[in-house]
Amino acid sequence: MKSIELRGLTHVYSRGTPFEKTAIDRLDLTIEPGMTLGLIGHTGSGKSTLISHLNALLKPTAGTVLLDGEDIFASKAAIRAARSRVGVVFQYPEYQLFEETVFADIAYGPKNQKLPEAEVDRRVREAAAFVGLDERYFDKSPLELSGGQKRRAAIAGVLAMEPEVLVLDEPTAGLDPAGREDLLEKLFAWRRARAATAILVTHDMTIAGRCDRLVVMEAGRVVLDGAPAEVFARGDRLLATGLDLPPAAHIARLLRERGVDVPAGVYTEDQLCRAVLDLWRRKGGVPC
Ligand SMILES: Nc1ncnc2c1ncn2[C@@H]1O[C@H](COP(=O)(O)OP(=O)(O)O)[C@@H](O)[C@H]1O
Ligand SMILES: [Mg+2]
Known part of the structure; x- marks a missing residue:
């Protein structure tokens, strides 16, 4: 079980150039283990930048990211631990698929965790079945998959690592309504069964309503934070950030x-x- 603390997290892109952009601005946030947190905000509010810090993919310009009280950038071992314990599925899964076959892609994470081959194989099959990706795709190139299948493959690759924190950026984008509902149900069940933490970045307010807690971002800061009932009670504020209800x-x-x-x-x-x-x-x- 991992708690995550962001302290004064700041991320500035292209610092010192005319394109300088403060995407995350002195943000404080504590995420308790075992909850489903919905991260919502208009495009450009900093959601993807924020979650890229959780598995040490981006380094803060200032501030710290603590995983169970430990700075994830403290050492190479700490970075490795964060990458193994915090599984992130990014918004555009096609950028996350880079191996020659779908099987190798899903196996990439567990292989990096130095698991025995039989265990890697078991996890790949289990994760693929779980997200509804047929084994007949295993030998294909990830590039041959449809958008929805790519997303399922990217999610399978992260689930196969059995992370303690699962972070999904727009998990159901590109899926039809039935596929969306099915995948969501499965992801919620996965989280419950493992008492893992889930962080869902979403534009979909129906998904947001199913989270335990909602954090609303605007211009790199948190502007609303609470249970869905509390956040949705602030309808005017939400609409003002460009979000729906x-x-x-x-x-x-x-x-x-x-x-x-x-x-x-x-x-x-x-x-x-x-x-x-x-x-x-x-x-x-x-x-x-
Ligand atoms: N690689 C990048 N280089 C420069 N600016 C970026 C980069 N990625 C994101 N930004 C900018 O940072 C801000 C936050 O972006 P992002 O984290 O992608 O927001 P969101 O996921 O909420 O849409 C936006 O203004 C965006 O244009
Ligand atoms: Mg984004």
């Missing part, structure tokens, strides 16, 4: 604007139905 929260907001007394923090369809039924009863309507 889950459909039920939107409807609740519209009803409130029209003077209907729907409680703040309603964001699921169930909650909305219950709130409307409550109102109906209070106004003397017949129970359904």
